[in-house]
Amino acid sequence: MxxxxxxxxxxxxxxxxxxxxxxxxxxxxxxxxxxxxxxxxxxxxxxxxxxxxxxxxxxxxxxxxxxxxxxxxxxxREMEKSSDVWRDGQLRLFISHISTEKSFTMKVSEELRTYGIHGFVAHEHLPTEKNWGESLQDALRSMHAFIAFIHPEFEKSVYCAQEVGWALGRNVPSRFLRFGELPSGFAAQLQSPDMIKSSTNQYAVAKSIVDWLAGREEIREQLSSVLSKALIKAYSFDHAGTIAEAIVKCSSLSAQSIVDIGVAHAKNNQVSQSNSANRALKKYFDSLGEGYPPAPF
Structure with a gap:
């Protein structure tokens, strides 16, 4: 990667x-x-x-x-470390949350997986054979980006507070989503969109996260790489459209990513027949002076 x-x-x-x-x-x-x-x-x-x-x-x-x-x-070797914590070949996103919201957080994580993003949920993704504290710190040390779900009681969690501290201290791309509560301390200075209306909609939350990540210059190249591969397995017209729009927003395509987009168009009718996906990608490829769809090889 x-x-x-x-x-x-x-x-x-x-x-x-x-x-x-x-x-x-x-x-x-x-x-x-x-x-x-x-x-x-x-x-x-x-x-x-x-x-x-x-x-x-x-x-x-x-x-x-x-x-x-x-x-x-x-x-x-931070990028190589914690191979038992992160899925290979995916963008590493640490999701800070309170234990009572574990179920919804996991639903968001599973949806993020369809975009090539590993949304790390400590309650589910810590390896059982290792010291959980060390594994948690490994994940924080090697994450590419950080997101916090600010539900009521979040500020009372000692672990959530430490996770926020890690993210801000490492200066990785960080975002705080409000689910009925405001972030505090240094986190209060950052943008924190209100997601309360999407508090049971994992698809909307995941889409919001992908859109935010695509706008972060530090990880655009990495994200466009995983998104292009995810496009090959897009499961619906809308899903393909969301991935395509995020790829365009990244505005950074490697030669391999272009091939992956060609493969997606050739082999997945959820891509080739998606109006939103083809509209976004064709406009972008036209701006590059490249033909669309690209060759799948």
Whole structure:
């Protein structure tokens, strides 16, 4: 899975300024870049241009270089950690909720799964063979985004408060949905749409979450990747339309995502016969100067 944009930028910034690191001599840096087959040229003012060399590396190479350079695998392997907590190949969304709302939260999580998003619900998704506290922290440490369902009694939950603290402290994309209660503290400064009218409608809540995620630049590339794959299994015309509109809002398509959209159109009549899906995608592909539907290969 592609690295989130914010994480990719963080890795490149560190590596581009690696000569400022006291543990890395110029010779060490040359060994690192040479080992990955990267030629470092001099810029016009006579400085080694690491930025240009890094512009050509894949996400996998970039992550491995960062891991070696920092010497802190725990920090650099957050995306690989907790494989027993998160489903592979899906966007990682932590859902903070109170225990009495577990049933509805799980319904939302199951609907999010149809969009390629793993909505983590602690009461259901913690592995039984591991210490639950460690697993919960692993999930918080490796989540891509955070959502909180603010029902009455939410503010009284010590664990919910700590989960909010993790999200705000890590500065991951965070959103607070109001179900009859207002967020407090630092969370009160963020947008918190009122969802009380959708308090029993998991489809509407999931759709709202997907629409919000698609507008977050930090995870757009990652989200468009999972959405394009999810389109292949869209279960209704409306579902296909929602996925397509979110893909367009992401405004970031990899070559593989374009192929996936072509496969979805060729193999799933819920996509090929969905007016809303085809209208949104055709307009977007036209704006790119590309034909629609794209070839499924």
């Amino acid at each position: 592609a690295l989130p944009r914010a994480q990719r930028i963080e890795y490149k910034r560190f590596l581009a300024n690696i000569s400022d690191h006291p543990d890395w001599s110029l010779q060490d840096i040359r060994i690192l870049f040479d080992d990955f087959g990267l030629d470092v040229e001099y810029d016009p003012v006579g400085r080694l241009d690491y930025v240009d060399a890094l512009s050509r590396v894949s996400d996998e190479t970039l992550e491995e270089m960062y891991r070696i350079a920092t010497g802190t695998p725990e920090q650099a």
